[in-house]
Amino acid sequence: MANRLADATSPYLQQHRDNPVDWWQWSAEAFAEARRRDVPVLISVGYAACHWCHVMAHESFEDEAIAARLNAGFVSIKVDREERPDVDAVYMTATQAMTGQGGWPMTVFATPGGQPFFCGTYFPKDQFARLISSVEEAWRDQRDAVIQQGAAVVEAVGGAQLVGGPTAPISVELLAASASGLAKEQDQMYGGFGGAPKFPPHMNLLFLLRHHERTGSAEALEIVRHACEQMGRGGLYDQLAGGFSRYSVDATWTVPHFEKMLYDNALLLRAYTQLWRITGDVLARRIADETAAFLLRDLGTPQGGLASALDADTDGVEGLTYAWTPAELITALGEEDGTWAADLFRVTTRGTFEHGRSVLVLARDIDEADPSLVERWRSVRRRLLAARAGRPQPARDDKVVASWNGLAITALAEHPAAESRAAAIRLAAVLAERHLVDGRLRRVSRDGVAGEPAGVLEDYGCVAEAFLAVHQLTAEPRWLELARQLLDVALARFGNGEGGFYDTADDAEKLLTRPADPTDNATPSGASAICAALVAYAALTGETSYREAADAALATLGPLIEGHPRFAGYAATVAEAALTGPFEIAVATTDPADPLVEAALRYAPGGSVIVVGTPDQTGVPLLADRPLIEGAATAYVCRGFVCDRPVTTSDDLRARLKG
Secondary structure, three states: OOOOOOOOOOHHHHHOOOOOOOEEEOOHHHHHHHHHHOOOEEEEEEOOOOHHHHHHHHHHHOOHHHHHHHHHHOEEEEEEOOOOHHHHHHHHHHHHHHHOOOOOOEEEEEOOOOOEEEEEOOOOHHHHHHHHHHHHHHHHHOHHHHHHHHHHHHHHHHHHOOOOOOOOOOOHHHHHHHHHHHHHHEOOOOOOEOOOOEOOOHHHHHHHHHHHHHHOOHHHHHHHHHHHHHHHHOOOEOOOOOOEOOEEOOOOOOOEEOOEEHHHHHHHHHHHHHHHHHHOOHHHHHHHHHHHHHHHHHOEOOOOOEOOEEOOEEOOEEOOOOOEOHHHHHHHHOHHHHHHHHHHOOOOOOOOOHHHOEOOOOOOOOOOOOHHHHHHHHHHHHHHHHHHHOOOOOOEEOOEEHHHHHHHHHHHHHOOOHHHHHHHHHHHHHHHHHHEEOOEEEOEEEOOEEOOOEOOHHHHHHHHHHHHHHHHHHOOHHHHHHHHHHHHHHHHHOEOOOOOEOOOOOOOOOOOOOOOOOOOOOOOOHHHHHHHHHHHHHHHHOOHHHHHHHHHHHHHHHHHHHHOHHHOHHHHHHHHHHHHOOEEEEEEOOOOOOHHHHHHHHHOOOOOEEEEEOOOOOOOHHHOOOOOEOOEOEEEEEEOOEEOOOEOOHHHHHHHHHO
């Protein structure tokens, strides 16, 4: 037995390095070995923070008898879906085609050529053992049928990922239909969309906020406000340390699936920040501040990037770190405060989670309560967090994913705290120094070293958008030029010739099919992310060819935005910015602390581009020909390359941005 995961950069693969299974990393050599031995391939896909991945590992992949059968009859390949989203996309499409659903761990049996012929997700140990026998028997006795089934699945996968479908140019009517569709699907009681399990709809919230800003829709704003309040007071949100879990297992946001992902928190940070900007909501500002602090404190790596996730499990037990009993609260806080905290956080002897324990939720509004109650609440939180720090803590997946760090950089750049903006600049430097290799992006790094997997389209889009956000913070031409380089690669290497995009480059590793998924799911699709960066770059530079590329790509996403809005949240968010103009705001000043600067940052609608600097600053197109008016700081507001009269007061600027 020769498990080949010891040198893997992926923490998920490292978790399996001591399994008795003879794991291979994804490679041409693994498939060549399957052909040499004339055996099928097991492709097992998961990620480090995945609870059921851990369960299947403990039950099956750590079992000596099952491992011996896999080693004798298969070549087994372990894949980190976060490191290889292209591989994951191909086999997830196959799994959904065969079973009608998908998820992780993903379990795929394939031919030595990689064609899947049986797909599934988690299998309990006994069921997995029977499945191994069935696959061995089919490979031995029904080889032709197996190969034919694999070919049929590949054909279905290719059909599901065809490009060049119908288009619909972005219009007022299309975005109104999308917003109306979301309104019909909202959970009016608990906020968000759909039932259990319920995921935070961060990209839909960003869209509805921009829709409100453009149209004045009170309904769109209320959908966002209600969802943000319910999520922020629920168990999905860590009431002690900040940060959101991946999803809620119920419809009420009470009990989370406890892994905390970088991408969720980055996108939710943007949503809560923008909600605060629009409404001044105290809870929204607090949660934005705490989420930004969580990102930097708990996900920051020694090498300067942000780690991917905190695990759902602690010592193999889901939620061990986070849940409480009334007795544990009293032990940590004393009788009086412990009883008070149990009432505030809805901790009962019956419990809301396993073994009579409860996940903390806020039973009532506390942010604007009597100051003495607010201070008591803050004291209780500090003491409970200190007590929780003495418990075993969840493991951390410390690989740095380019696209997710890009999402976080953009969110931190938009957050009003100076430390957040400074962190955004530092993180951008990490991506530029470590993930950009010979003009191309690498998907992941770990311990400061870039891994081999090439960047996919979402990496190019999210990182380009992040570099543009940092250009707006610093007015440094470097970031504008780096973003342009990434966009040029995306246009040249990922475009499909019909306005849309593939998820992998034309010179990337050839898989069964070339993935091209336009849907926004846990993260923005590559197409949506690229569109966001193209729209922003065109607004910052005035180079209309990039805007034309964005409009063509958005048209390919139009039918999805209109017909399936829950799966097109980021595309619709970008479309709102494109329809608005977006606002192009240049603040010419010799004093970065001028109140006009803060007014621009506070009141600019979502999707706006803002640059602050001296008149005619070299290498900054938005500041060209922007003189000071009578020596005062001056704001120039344009939309769609057409400019209004410059203003010099915060009130005038705010009125202009609301117009």
